[in-house]
Amino acid sequence: MRFLVGSDHAGVGLRRALAAHLAARGHDVEEIGPAREDERADYPDAAGEVARAVARDEGARGVLVCGTGIGMSIAANKVRGVRAALAHDPVTARLAAEHNAANVLCLGARILAAPYAVTCLDAWLDAAFEARHQRRIDKIAALEGSGA
Numbered sequence: 001m002r003f004l005v006g007s008d009h010a011g012v013g014l015r016r017a018l019a020a021h022l023a024a025r026g027h028d029v030e031e032i033g034p035a036r037e038d039e040r041a042d043y044p045d046a047a048g049e050v051a052r053a054v055a056r057d058e059g060a061r062g063v064l065v066c067g068t069g070i071g072m073s074i075a076a077n078k079v080r081g082v083r084a085a086l087a088h089d090p091v092t093a094r095l096a097a098e099h100n101a102a103n104v105l106c107l108g109a110r111i112l113a114a115p116y117a118v119t120c121l122d123a124w125l126d127a128a129f130e131a132r133h134q135r136r137i138d139k140i141a142a143l144e145g146s147g148a
């Protein structure tokens with residue numbers, strides 16, 4: 001599978017660890033974001049790039065890392081077709097796949113130690129969407145682009 005792994009400056013180290021883990025699992029991985037932590041980068045930039053790529057390609061998935069994962073999830077969810085989930089542990093990561101068909105996983109580099117974040121990533125990767133939740137996913141899609 002194709003993975004786009006993006007971060008801002010706060011997420012560079014974790015982004016690299018997650019990208020290396022995905023590559024070791026045999027996936028096609030592209031990294032988006034600054035090369036170093038001292039290179040300031042605004043999280044909506046990487047979120048937009050990753051989210052648009054995922055929205056264009058059914059076969060692609062995204063992983064986004066910032067300090068908390070919160071900014072990345074808010075920004076990525078602005079893109080139609082993207083269901084970005086912020087996970088804090090392997091249970092929420094697994095449920096994001098099983099219940100919410102999350103096509104983007106967001107993680108906080110200042111919240112999770114890298115080895116624990118890798119277990120979250122694996123929990124998401126190894127889980128499958130449960131079709132009984134499809135009606136809710138359709139309702140999320142119906143909300144896209146709606147205003148007040």
Ligand code: RB5
Binds near residue numbers: 066070071
């Ligand atoms: C950057 O300092 C920080 O605000 C960002 O990485 C993220 O945590 C935002 O949600």
